[in-house]
Amino acid sequence: MQPDPTVRKVLIYRLGGLGDTVLALPCFHLIARRFPRAERVLLTDFAVDAKAPASAAVLGDSDLVHRYLRYPVGTGRVDQLLRLVWKIRRFRAELLVYLMPPRPTKEIRRDQLFFRLAGVRRIVGLPGDNEFKRSFDASTGLYESEAFRLARTMAPIGDAHTEDLANWDPRLTAAERNTAMYALTRTRGRRLIACAPVTRVQANDWEPENWRALLIRLSARYPAHVLVMAGAREDAATCDYVAQAWAGDKLNLTGILSPRESIAVFAHADIFIGPDSAPKYLAACVGVPSVCVFSARDLPGVWFPPGDRNQILYHQPECSGCGLETCTVMAKKCIRSVSVDEVERAVDRVLNGV
Numbered sequence: 001m002q003p004d005p006t007v008r009k010v011l012i013y014r015l016g017g018l019g020d021t022v023l024a025l026p027c028f029h030l031i032a033r034r035f036p037r038a039e040r041v042l043l044t045d046f047a048v049d050a051k052a053p054a055s056a057a058v059l060g061d062s063d064l065v066h067r068y069l070r071y072p073v074g075t076g077r078v079d080q081l082l083r084l085v086w087k088i089r090r091f092r093a094e095l096l097v098y099l100m101p102p103r104p105t106k107e108i109r110r111d112q113l114f115f116r117l118a119g120v121r122r123i124v125g126l127p128g129d130n131e132f133k134r135s136f137d138a139s140t141g142l143y144e145s146e147a148f149r150l151a152r153t154m155a156p157i158g159d160a161h162t163e164d165l166a167n168w169d170p171r172l173t174a175a176e177r178n179t180a181m182y183a184l185t186r187t188r189g190r191r192l193i194a195c196a197p198v199t200r201v202q203a204n205d206w207e208p209e210n211w212r213a214l215l216i217r218l219s220a221r222y223p224a225h226v227l228v229m230a231g232a233r234e235d236a237a238t239c240d241y242v243a244q245a246w247a248g249d250k251l252n253l254t255g256i257l258s259p260r261e262s263i264a265v266f267a268h269a270d271i272f273i274g275p276d277s278a279p280k281y282l283a284a285c286v287g288v289p290s291v292c293v294f295s296a297r298d299l300p301g302v303w304f305p306p307g308d309r310n311q312i313l314y315h316q317p318e319c320s321g322c323g324l325e326t327c328t329v330m331a332k333k334c335i336r337s338v339s340v341d342e343v344e345r346a347v348d349r350v351l352n353g354v
Contacts, residue, residue, distance in 0.1 A: 001158040003036050010038040011093035011120065013100060013111075014055065015045045015071060018259055019303075021058040022281035023147045024099050026160040026167040028064040031097055034157045040065045041091060045073040057259040058282075062171035081114075088118035097157075098125035099150060125153040134302065142301030168285040168306060172264050180264030183253055187226045190249070193218065194228045194269040194288070196279035197242050198235040203327040204276045206293045206335055211242040213340045214273075218347060219247040228269065229254055230262050230279055271350050273343075280305045291346045296320035296334035297327070311346035313338045 010031060014024055031040060042065040044053045053068050069087060072080040096115050103111075108126060115123060134144040151160035161167050184192075197211040215227065226249045229239040233255025243250050257265060263282045266272055272283035272290040280290050289309035294300075296316050304312055315337045319330050327333075 001034060004034055005037045007035045007038045007094050009092055009094045010035050010040045010097060011043055011069075011088065011091065011095070012040060012065065012097045013043045013071075013115075015073065015100065017054040018058055018278035019281045020101075021055040022168075022170075022278070022285055023145075024150055025058075025064075025170065025285060026147065026162045026164075027097075027099055027150050027154050028059070029167045029169070030151075030154055030158050030160040032064050035095070038094075039067075041067055041069055041093075043069045043071050043088075046070050058170060060170070060176070060260045061173055064171065085114075085118045088115070088120065093118075093120050094122065096120045096123045098123055098127075098153070100125075100127075101146065102127065102149075124156050127153055134299070137301075140301075142304070143299045144301065145304060145306070146302055147306060162306065165287050168287075170260060170263055170285055172260060176258075176260050177264045179257065179261045180268070183257060183261070183265060184228075184251070184268060187228075187249070187251065191225045192228050192269040193222065193225045194230060194266050194272045194283060195239075195243070196230040196235075196272070196274040196277065198231050198238050199275045199277035201276070201325050203295045203297050203324050203332060204335065205332075206275050206338065208238055208242050210340055210343075212245065214343050214347075215243060216245045217340065217344050219245070221344075221348070222351065223248050225270070226251060228265060230257070230265070231255070271347065273347065276303060284310070289350045291343060291350060293335060293338050293343060295327075295332065297322055297324055309350060311350055313342055313346060 012031065042055060044055050046053045056068060059065055072084065112123065112126060134149060136143050147162050151162045154160050199205050227243055227246045229243050229252040231239055231254040236252065236254040239252055239254045243252065253265065259282060263286055266283040266288050267286040269288050272280060272288050274280050274292060276292060276294045280292050283290055284305035284307050287307065289307060290305050291311045292305065294312060294314040296314060299321060300314050315334050317333045320334060
């Protein structure tokens with residue numbers, strides 16, 4: 001489809017954190033291409049007392065969106081909802097792009113009514129029954145990824161081309177790239193292994209002892225590589241413990257860089273290693289292959305990072321697909337069954353181009 005320069009006000013509805021925003025990057029690129037002259041405002045959730053949403057940490061100054069509007073998640077307060085209606089009406093959106101995950105039909109109809117009351121007459125992306133059904137590829141054993149499903153709902157305005165790495169580009173600034181280069185100064189252009197072993201979801205935690213054992217082995221196999229640890233500030237102690245026995249040079253950047261600056265660092269790595277958490281997407285959006293240890297709480301493929309060079313460790317015991325964030329009854333049987341040997345071999349496959 002050709003660009004539509006006549007639309008001047010676009011409201012994009014997308015809630016969620018870092019990973020949710022990265023998965024929608026091809027759609028943000030499509031919206032910017034289709035409506036190049038429009039003011040694009042993202043309606044999204046903010047953490048309590050936060051001045052900016054998590055999505056801003058991914059989108060930054062990319063110009064994919066121009067500003068943010070706070071959505072009051074989890075509140076039943078009529079005054080807050082009416083205030084949001086007034087803000088949307090004041091914006092005078094000509095188009096709403098609905099970029100939400102699968103939801104019950106009742107909630108979708110409620111959202112549709114809400115935006116109609118806010119004065120929005122044209123909505124793109126409201127999923128019908130077909131959009132909820134993920135295709136299954138019997139040859140790979142994988143279900144359609146969330147990124148591809150989102151792109152499918154955007155068909156009325158164009159093709160998001162999720163298979164093209166250019167549409168995952170976070171459009172890093174020169175300042176962000178320079179910050180990454182400064183952080184990597186003492187690596188002196190040597191080859192890097194990036195690792196972010198911490199996840200906030202208990203069911204997805206492969207546990208520090210496993211990561212530590214893995215890095216000890218990789219240290220012996222790849223002594224010329226510099227290990228770069230990444231994560232949030234609260235992850236620093238865990239990352240120190242995991243990387244303690246790495247024999248070669250290492251760099252712990254946890255809590256030092258912003259997510260976009262971390263993307264710029266990952267862009268210099270040969271490989272990213274981690275669990276099912278947001279950093280895997282940050283690495284994938286700049287084409288860095290990942291070795292990821294997944295639990296089986298979700299369907300295989302739905303949340304896998306984009307890219308055809310990734311190695312995903314995913315076991316399916318009888319309890320797979322449980323959807324649990326905290327697993328106590330089965331003691332995380334799925335992810336605990338992934339061995340250090342398996343992950344080491346997966347790293348070898350990526351680094352040796354097998």
